[in-house]
Amino acid sequence: MRPGSLTLDAFLARRAADRRLARLTHDMPLPEARGLEFGPGDNPTPLPEGVQVAYLDHALDAGAGLPGAAPIDHAWTGSGPLAPLVGRAPYDIAIAAQVAQYVPNLLGWLRGIHGVLRAGGVLNLSLPDKRFMFDATRPVSTLAELVEADLLGLTRPSPRQLFGHASEVRAVAPAQIWAGEDPAAAPRLAGEAALPHAHAQAEAALAAGTYVPCHCWVFTPEAFLDLVAGATRLGLFPFVLNRIGATEVGGFEFYVSMRRDAEEDPDALRRLQEGAIDHLGRLLAQQRRTATLLAGR
Numbered sequence: 001m002r003p004g005s006l007t008l009d010a011f012l013a014r015r016a017a018d019r020r021l022a023r024l025t026h027d028m029p030l031p032e033a034r035g036l037e038f039g040p041g042d043n044p045t046p047l048p049e050g051v052q053v054a055y056l057d058h059a060l061d062a063g064a065g066l067p068g069a070a071p072i073d074h075a076w077t078g079s080g081p082l083a084p085l086v087g088r089a090p091y092d093i094a095i096a097a098q099v100a101q102y103v104p105n106l107l108g109w110l111r112g113i114h115g116v117l118r119a120g121g122v123l124n125l126s127l128p129d130k131r132f133m134f135d136a137t138r139p140v141s142t143l144a145e146l147v148e149a150d151l152l153g154l155t156r157p158s159p160r161q162l163f164g165h166a167s168e169v170r171a172v173a174p175a176q177i178w179a180g181e182d183p184a185a186a187p188r189l190a191g192e193a194a195l196p197h198a199h200a201q202a203e204a205a206l207a208a209g210t211y212v213p214c215h216c217w218v219f220t221p222e223a224f225l226d227l228v229a230g231a232t233r234l235g236l237f238p239f240v241l242n243r244i245g246a247t248e249v250g251g252f253e254f255y256v257s258m259r260r261d262a263e264e265d266p267d268a269l270r271r272l273q274e275g276a277i278d279h280l281g282r283l284l285a286q287q288r289r290t291a292t293l294l295a296g297r
Contacts, residue, residue, distance in 0.1 A: 001034070001052040001053060001054045001073070002052065002053060002054070003049045003050070003051070003052055003053075004046070004047030004048045004049050004050070004051045004052075004053065005046060005047065005049070006046055006047065006048050006049065007048065007049060008030065008031050008048045008049070008050060010048075011046065011047065011048035012048075014046060020126070020255075021045065021046065023124065023126070023243075023245075023255040023257070024045050024095050024097055024124050024126065024255070025045065025047070025093070025095070025124065026122065026124050026242070026243065026255075026257045027093070027122045027124075027242065027257065027259070028051070028092065028093045028122070029092050029093075030048065030050065030051075031048065031050040032050040032051065032052075033050070033051045033052070033092040033093055034051075034052050034053075034089070034090075034091045034092050034093075035047070035051055035052070035053045035054075035091060035092060035093040035094065035095065036053065036054055036055075036056060036086065036091055036093075036094045036095070036113070036116070037053055037054075037055050037056070037070075037094070037095045037096070038055075038056050038057065038094065038095070038096040038099045039056075039057050039062070039096060039097075039098070039099035039102070040055045040057075040063075040069075040070040040072075041062075041063055041066055041069055041070070042063065042066040042067065042068045042069045042070070043097075044070040045095050045097065054073040054074060054086060055070050055071065055072050055073050055074075056072065056073065056074045056075070056076050056085075056086075057072045057075065057076075058075065058076070058077050058078075058102075058156075058211060058213075059072070059075050059211065060072045060075045062075075074086055076112070077104070077105075077155040077156065077211075078103045078104065078105050078106070078108050078109030078112065078155070079104075079105045079108040079109075079153045079154060079155050080108070080112065080153075081112055081115060082112035082113060082115060082116050083112075083115055083116050086116055087116075088116070090116065090117060090118030090119075090121065091116050091117050091118065091121055092117070092118060092121050092122075093117075093121060093122050093123075093124065094113050094116075094117065094121075094122070094123045094124070095123075095124050096123070096124075096125050096126075097125075097126045098126055098127070098128065098253065099125075100125055100127055100217065101127060101128055101215045101216060101217045101218070101219070102213055102214070102215065102216060103216060103217075104149060104154035104155060104156055104157050104158065104161065104216050105149045105150055105152075105153060105154040105155070106146060106149065106150075106216070106217055107146055107147075107149070107150040107231060107236050107237070108149075108150055108153065108154075110123075110237065110238065110239065111236075111238055114238040114239055114260050117259075117260040118260065119260055119261070119262035120259060120260065120261075120262060121259065121260050122242065122257055122258065122259045122260075123239065123257070123258050123259075124255070124256070124257045125255065125256045125257075125258075126253045126254070126255050127219050127224060127253060127254055127255075127256060128215070128219065128252055128253055129219065129220055129221065129247040129251075129252055129253060129254050130218045130219060130220060131177070131220055131247075132174045132177050132178065132247060132251065132252040133172075133173075133174055133177075133252040134169040134170050134171070134172060134183075134189065135168075135169060135215055135218050136170060136172065136177065136183035136184070137168055137170055137183055137184050138164065138165075138168045138169075138215075138218045139218065140218050140219060140220060140223035141217045141218050141219065141223070141227065142227075143226075143227060143230035143231065145160075145217075146217075146227055146230075146231060147234070147236070149161075149216075150236065156205075156209075156210070156211040156212070157205070157211070157212060157213070157214050157216050158216075159202040159203070159205070159206050160202075161214060161216040162198070162201055162202040162205055162212055162214050163198045163199060163201075163202040164218075165198075165214035165215045165216075166190060166194070166197060166198035166201050166202070166214065167188070167190075167194050167195050167197075167198035167199075168188065168194070169188065169189045169190075169215070170183050170184075170186040170187070170188060170189060171186050171187050171188070171189050172186035174250070174251065174252040175250075178249070178250055219254075220254075221244055221245070221246055221247065221254045221284055222281075222284055222288075224244070224254075224256065225241075225244060225277060225280060225281055225284065228241065228277060229274075229277050229281075232270070232273045232274065232277065235266075237273070238260070239258035239259060239260060239261075239273075240258060240259050240261045240269070240272050240273050240276050241256070241257070241258050241273070241276040241277060241280055242257040242258055242259055242276070243255070243256065243257040243280070244256045244257075244280045244283075244284065245287075246284060246287040246288070246291070
């Protein structure tokens with residue numbers, strides 16, 4: 001593990017001015033904590049020096065070729081327990097900024113992180129809102145797909161996940177969508193050959209057993225909450241949600257915070273989970289109504 005790069009005062013000043021940093025470090029204890037960050041790439045979350053952090057990705061060389069990439073301490077695909085890699089000493093926080101959509105087995109990944117957090121520890125995510133980026137024309141992910149990936153214990157994107165990404169992603173930027181451009185009218189990123197390209201890529205990756213990064217999951221805030229609700233009913237989602245927020249005007253990502261609750265009774269935990277889902281669903285609905293009213297003025 002390595003210490004953060006900022007003094008506590010510098011971190012607090014930066015967090016006060018940076019809403020994204022504040023959301024990614026929500027409920028992080030200060031001045032000291034133990035944390036994990038997934039997929040830091042060349043832009044790890046800036047943390048205070050009292051926070052000890054370890055970096056994880058699907059492979060130790062995941063950042064190869066990125067100037068200034070953070071060194072990866074542990075390779076983990078998201079299937080199987082995480083504790084044997086990072087130790088059983090409980091962690092206070094886990095951070096994953098624009099990472100979860102790449103994880104082939106999202107339920108297994110969440111379960112592994114839950115297993116190494118202390119009671120009250122939090123996982124903070126930023127996730128792409130498909131309506132405002134290159135996934136705009138793709139359908140949202142389903143509970144069936146989530147369950148399939150978990151039952152198969154995927155450690156790399158499946159042919160379906162690869163094909164769905166490669167065949168449909170569009171050459172469109174968030175600013176263009178917010179300016180009123182129709183993403184369905186934008187060309188596919190792979191051009192007119194997108195379908196045969198996607199098929200060839202999925203076929204080659206399957207034959208070679210290689211890991212090809214892609215957006216395995218497609219979300220909106222409401223769709224993500226629906227997936228959590230379904231997984232909770234199946235007993236496959238271990239966390240209690242703290243927060244979920246609508247995507248801000250001009251942006252393309254939304255934020256989710258969830259905790260490993262101290263409640264150990266399964267029935268009581270389920271009531272906490274369902275109560276949080278209902279509450280956050282009402283908040284998202286109210287935000288949507290407000291945005292519609294404002295847009296009509």
